[in-house]
Amino acid sequence: xxxxxxxxxxxxxxxxxxxxxxxxxxxxxxxxxxxxxxxxxxxxxxxxxxxxxxxxxxxxxxxxxxxxxxxxxxxxxxxxxxxxxxxxxxxxxxxxxxxxxxxxxxxxxxxxxxxxxxxxxxxxxxxxxxxxxxxxxxxxxxxxxxxxxxxxxxxxxxxxxxxxxxxxxxxxxxxxxxxxxxxxxxxxxxxxxxxxxxxxxxxxxxxxxxxxxxxxxxxxxxxxxxxxxxxxxxxxxxxxxxxxxxxxxxxxxxxxxxxxxxxxxxxxxxxxxxxxxxxxxxxxxxxxxxxxxxxxxxxxxxxxxxxxxxxxxxxxxxxxxxxxxx
Numbered sequence: 001x002x003x004x005x006x007x008x009x010x011x012x013x014x015x016x017x018x019x020x021x022x023x024x025x026x027x028x029x030x031x032x033x034x035x036x037x038x039x040x041x042x043x044x045x046x047x048x049x050x051x052x053x054x055x056x057x058x059x060x061x062x063x064x065x066x067x068x069x070x071x072x073x074x075x076x077x078x079x080x081x082x083x084x085x086x087x088x089x090x091x092x093x094x095x096x097x098x099x100x101x102x103x104x105x106x107x108x109x110x111x112x113x114x115x116x117x118x119x120x121x122x123x124x125x126x127x128x129x130x131x132x133x134x135x136x137x138x139x140x141x142x143x144x145x146x147x148x149x150x151x152x153x154x155x156x157x158x159x160x161x162x163x164x165x166x167x168x169x170x171x172x173x174x175x176x177x178x179x180x181x182x183x184x185x186x187x188x189x190x191x192x193x194x195x196x197x198x199x200x201x202x203x204x205x206x207x208x209x210x211x212x213x214x215x216x217x218x219x220x221x222x223x224x225x226x227x228x229x230x231x232x233x234x235x236x237x238x239x240x241x242x243x244x245x246x247x248x249x250x251x252x253x254x255x256x257x258x259x260x261x262x263x264x265x266x267x268x269x270x271x272x273x274x275x276x277x278x279x280x281x282x283x284x285x286x287x288x289x290x291x292x293x294x295x296x297x298x299x300x301x302x303x304x305x306x307x308x309x310x311x312x313x314x315x316x317x318x319x320x321x322x323x324x325x326x
Contacts, residue, residue: 028297029079032093032108040092045138048105052140062104062166063136064311065090065128066147067111083110088124090131096295098313105139106295106311107132116153129159145170147310148267152202162202170291171309172206175265177320178288179211179239182263185322186284188237193217195230195260197252198244203265207243229255242266250274258282262326265309269302270325278326285326292319 038044052060078086078093085091087110094106109128115121136144145167146154154160162168183190194211198204199220211218219230222244234257242249243265253274256262262278262285264270269287270278278285290299290306291314299308306321 028300029082031297032078032091033082035093036086036091040090042138044092045135049139058140058142059101059103060105060139061098061102061142062096062311062313063132063139063141063144064096064104064106064147065109065132065144065150066106066308066311067109067113067150078108078110087111087115088128090128090135094295094297096307096311097293098307099292099318100313100315102313104311104313105135105141107135113149116149122157125153125157126159129154143313145310145312147308151310155202167310168203168206170312170314171203171265172210173314173318174288174291174309174312174320175203175207175241175243176210177318178263178265178286178322179241181320181322182239182261182286185286186261188239188261191216193219193230193233193236193238195219195221195233195238195240197221197240197242197248198266201243204243207241231255235259237261239263250277253277253281253283256281256283262286264288264325267302267308269323275325283326285324287323287325289321289323292321 048060052058086108090107090109092105093108096104096106098104111121116125132144132146143166145151151160151165151167155162155165179194180190183192194216196204196208196218199208200222204220204222208218208220219233221229229252237259238261240252240256240260240262242262246266246268249262249264249266249270258281260283262283264285264287270285275285287302288309289303290308291312293307293312295307298304299306302323312318
């Protein structure tokens, strides 16, 4: 009787949690639409820009543009019927407060990665960059950043220069600090070798160079350059830094051992099946949610409780937010 009562109580608790979760999602969707409708226009930006320039220290430092990596993430932010309206038009839907007390305006589009790689959309991509740059100038912000694959795509298409990419610099800083933080949490030597998955990517090559310059023992792995996995490290304490693409980690789990510590920067975070595999192999795993800060509405899913690295405004003193998965 006691066991059945406990089971019934657990079911009621889960149902309540599910209901509150749904209410929260609907509230976020409505807030984004209201926010964008009332504030997503040039007159509002001019007003904000005037206040920002007059306010001591110019508190709005950055403009951020994000897109939905997958449909699950998109559904947490907006209703499906609203998606076509902001497919390529930056919609204001969020305010970010950074650790240093500075602010960002966060915009979203509903175009997906497959749209970015479609050659038919090259003019749309160029216009998207110019639209965000125009908003940045009107508001008087210091920097603008883009999420996911967008910065790398802009660079490859000649729309933006790599050295003009703050999201690259900020993400590299956050990843380097995360490597150090994970070593401290796990009680392993900070000189432990680092295996980097995705070492030739937009972020990966800078992380690799910086860790190498610090005297770290680094093993860059990238499917595009034919690198071989460093099996001679088997059984030793190592950090496996995943900064490649979602789903790639699955290909390497069977090659790892119980003294390997996985540090995942890729979104989406590893799926439950991958986490269970890591646990079965006795492998610890951390996910980089981002850096310390807050947002209204808050970032969902893997970014919950943090500011994504690509959206960050990083000064010298900042904290990285890590989520232990296994």
